[in-house]
Amino acid sequence: MVNRQHTRILILGGGFGGVYTAMTLERLLKRDPSVEIGLVSKENYLVFQPLLPEVISGSIGILDTITSIRRLCPNTSLYNREVISIDPKKKIVTTSSGFQPRPYQLEYDHLVIALGNITSFVGQPGIQEHALPFKYLGDALVLRNHIIHALEEADIETNPELRRAILTFVVAGGGFSGVESVAELNDYVRAGARSFRNVNPEEIRVVLLHAGPLILPELPEDLARFAQRLLQRRGVEIHLNTRLAGATAEYALLDGGERIPTKTLVSTVPSGPNPLVAALPCKKENGRIVVNEYLEVPDYAGVWAAGDCAWVLDRKTGHPCPPTAQHAIREARCLAKNIVATMRGHPKQAFAYRAIGKLGALGRRSAVAEILGVKLSGVVPWLLWRAIYLMKMPGLDRKIRVATDWFLDLILPPDIVQIKTEKSGGIGREHFEPGEVIFRQGDRGDRLYVIVDGEVEVVKEEFGKGEIALARRGPGECFGEMALVSDTPRTATVRSRTSLNVLTMHREAFHGLFAHFPLLRSLFQQLIEQRIHVPVQFKGEHHAETGQD
Amino acid sequence: MVNRQHTRILILGGGFGGVYTAMTLERLLKRDPSVEIGLVSKENYLVFQPLLPEVISGSIGILDTITSIRRLCPNTSLYNREVISIDPKKKIVTTSSGFQPRPYQLEYDHLVIALGNITSFVGQPGIQEHALPFKYLGDALVLRNHIIHALEEADIETNPELRRAILTFVVAGGGFSGVESVAELNDYVRAGARSFRNVNPEEIRVVLLHAGPLILPELPEDLARFAQRLLQRRGVEIHLNTRLAGATAEYALLDGGERIPTKTLVSTVPSGPNPLVAALPCKKENGRIVVNEYLEVPDYAGVWAAGDCAWVLDRKTGHPCPPTAQHAIREARCLAKNIVATMRGHPKQAFAYRAIGKLGALGRRSAVAEILGVKLSGVVPWLLWRAIYLMKMPGLDRKIRVATDWFLDLILPPDIVQIKTEKSGGIGREHFEPGEVIFRQGDRGDRLYVIVDGEVEVVKEEFGKGEIALARRGPGECFGEMALVSDTPRTATVRSRTSLNVLTMHREAFHGLFAHFPLLRSLFQQLIEQRIHVPVQFKGEHHAETGQD
Secondary structure, eight states: OOOTTSEEEEEEOOSHHHHHHHHHHHHHHTTOTTEEEEEEOSSSEEEOGGGHHHHHHTSSOGGGGEEEHHHHOTTSEEEOSOEEEEETTTTEEEEOOOSSOOOEEEEOSEEEEOOOEEEOOTTSTTHHHHSEEOSSHHHHHHHHHHHHHHHHHHHHOOOHHHHHHHTEEEEEOOSHHHHHHHHHHHHHHHHHGGGOTTOOGGGOEEEEEOSSSSSOTTSOHHHHHHHHHHHHHTTEEEETTOOEEEEOSSEEEETTSOEEEOSEEEEOOOEEEOHHHHTSOSOEETTEEEOOTTSBOTTSTTEEEOGGGEEOBOTTTOSBOOSOHHHHHHHHHHHHHHHHHHHHTOOOOOOOOOOOEEEEEOSTTOEEEEETTEEEEEHHHHHHHHHHHHHHSSSHHHHHHHHHHHHHHHHSOOOOOOOOOOOOOSEEEEEEOTTOEEEOTTSOOOEEEEEEESOEEEEEEETTTEEEEEEEEOTTOEEOHHHHHHTOOOSSEEEESSSEEEEEEEHHHHHHHHHHOHHHHHHHHHHHHHHHSSOOOOTTOOOSSOSOO | OOOTTSEEEEEEOOSHHHHHHHHHHHHHHTTOTTEEEEEEOSSSEEEOGGGHHHHHHTSSOGGGGEEEHHHHOTTSEEEOSOEEEEETTTTEEEEOOOSSSOOEEEEOSEEEEOOOEEEOOTTSTTHHHHOEEOSSHHHHHHHHHHHHHHHHHHHHOOOHHHHHHHTEEEEEOOSHHHHHHHHHHHHHHHHHGGGOTTOOGGGOEEEEEOSSSSSOTTSOHHHHHHHHHHHHHTTEEEEOSOOEEEEOSSEEEETTSOEEEOSEEEEOOOEEEOHHHHTSOSOEETTEEEOOTTSBOTTSTTEEEOGGGEEOBOTTTOSBOOSOHHHHHHHHHHHHHHHHHHHHTOOOOOOOOOOOEEEEEOSTTOEEEEETTEEEEEHHHHHHHHHHHHHHSSSHHHHHHHHHHHHHHHHSOOOOOOOOOOOOOSEEEEEEOTTOEEEOTTSOOOEEEEEEESOEEEEEEETTTEEEEEEEEOTTOEEOHHHHHHTOOOSSEEEESSSEEEEEEEHHHHHHHHHHOHHHHHHHHHHHHHHHSSOOOOTTOOOTTOSOO
């Protein structure tokens, strides 16, 4: 497939940076047969990020915030794989495997790195395990289904404390992404709750946590104040000067030590450098690849970078360009032109762009905007917001679909169907703060726990005698195996003594392995016999050796 | 919540039978405060099954084939849980747990069992593991994404044999469900392929397997022949008098021994009784609950059954009613009236219904139908099909959304975006026929295998020497651990010696457990040392005890 006389341009990343580079190259090169354009993306679509929050409320169809990359750049070879490694010396990129477990390698002459950044919760205990991220289409779908699940559970839950936690929704981060998400979430949960007989709208609590003194730091103060008042009027509780410090399955932990009991915690704040970018030997600032004014990576001929993973200096202000779609698109266009100029021996063009404006949607029929210095708030910028994004959305079919969605959304009630596509039943991770109950005597045994770090105590509640301490377990030890092995309710209560991280293996996975893997079975048999000091008869075990039946 | 003076009617199942029972009860009882209606359903929506095949091609939006149960029966308490057990003696139903691992119990005075049947592939080796079912909304989504994944992979695959397998799509079952699915699949894959640069439409093979001499046995012969010819003309290869006998990850196995290499096998055929129904002590026929003419379960006062899980005799023909939506809806209505009659001491009404007609869609603008004895084929029944289903679809909002979808589908190209929501990385199952390669020396090690039954041989390919047999492994033994533990490519090839079933544990799950669970680590350490007779240095293991560094 690879013709050595061709110039091979390989683009990594299917976001705005990568896709607009490919689109611009196609336009400039006009099917030049001597150039091959390849694009590696782990999804075969471009997500139109600004509309992602609308997926929560379903005011836009699930598929309508995304556009097929193949349709946008029909003359580019799309590799729908994940990038595994980049070797800038040998000029080889390795991708993940497809139906067969074989590495797939791509060679290049020009490499465009547009891998974006990733959601990273490192350093905040429990956030990785218990907060929902909000960055990809999949995240929006998961959040949407989680909200409906919470309403479903609240509808039949009688324990008032648990009801309160289930009906509390916390969003961390008061920037654009957090504000737009909390606005959509608030509208959706309050409208959807009307269809639930036993959920009183006054029970619903939607909380926004923001580290600064005023939300939307990207906007002028008066617009931010307008947004803040509007959200509050619509029922969003805003905690300013408050950071999310941690989380468990039961609550959000604030930096002042306060705990907000919740089953739905969304974190829109942290993003870290892509590990692939981190592994590159080139110069970086804040984890982003430093490029020159032509968007080339210095010292690596033929390597370019654009978008959120690139450190592009605004020549007028001396500040780096913000990680927004507007900038990624302009960088991509400039970069594509410079690659073509390089190939043709023409002079390159320095990157220069000033953002036209900023727009933030606040849910039903409201927005704030600053466009060319003019400040707007209320329904006018909201209409503007919709008009601009409809215009910007790539692909005519998507424009039509989104316009139709918006029209239907005006006249139809919100969807409250819950699509469960993810199977549980694998290996998971959980975090507990000190002194928390991990499971209670009498509960159904649904998983095995392995301690990664921290310590637990095992206690038995005996009627009339109170608690009897049975044992302590530390790193590398497991607990909770008894109820799984013998298929009985939990025989003891387990509590964390310290901050605790555990690995969990769900019932189904455990039973699958346990039934068919004698090595593992005898391991647990020994373990349990050691612990309870009597021989164990296992459920489902075949006693081929015993003479009796 | 439970008032003892009330009559509690509990309905199990959220299909047509269950939901229409609740709807009819609400209509008849007019908010009677002395009656509580409860419905347990594992999904909070009713799937409009006849439109499910259209989800494959996306001619209907993902959410538009389903309707919120809460909106359909607003005065019914919906328990969005799975039924775990039914105790007809104590009159208690136990459901799965929600956010907390506690069993949830519901008492009843009247119980309506409308649990349907389930997909069951027992007895056909490999079908459970490698065929895609087609019954629930989730199945339709999985199939849709799988088809796009296949096109994506075919677009970059150069091995001609593998390309052929990737571009072969096999549907087993020539009844209504199989025919409608294969028609939509065929239309979709051929239209979608146009956006893939390296996929030639002539490479695509769509195969329908049918056990009988003619597809659509539910319809008169001439209509079935029309359908058969039409599908063949559109490129569907129809294998008559052919049964699916088994499957592996590489091919579909036919009962004559023929193998069709494919990566996409859909089975619409087998359905078995719901295990909950099977566990009930009442009388059954073919796994369905025998009811009297009033749809009561004899000998169990207050227990009723309707829909696919009920054995209802047609009094005119003496045959059981077929498991269709038409019948389930009529049974539900009759059953609801009889519950109300019983409560009020009125006479009950015997069930009687004759189906008005049969309709089968054949993809773009074609259908076959027999309505009140009149046979129709082509575009007229297709328009009729759409009109009837639009009319029958419950809920005005869904009618509007479906009508809009159909309109947009006429003018816009099909969607080819692939939504990946499922995470791999857990515990899986696979089947191999004798003599197959499970993995090859040099492959990337992506999973550990545990043998459930069967035997494998481990061989090493040495350059110039050919194959050297290293070992054999049998039930309960594992293989493939080496490449995972040391993070190197596979050091040997493993082949099945017999028919083989294995449990797999994916790389990520293995590494999670391995890194944090010393018991497991030492187990594999011992195992590998035994196998290769030298001490093993483990990747990622900390040597706290060694003095050197």
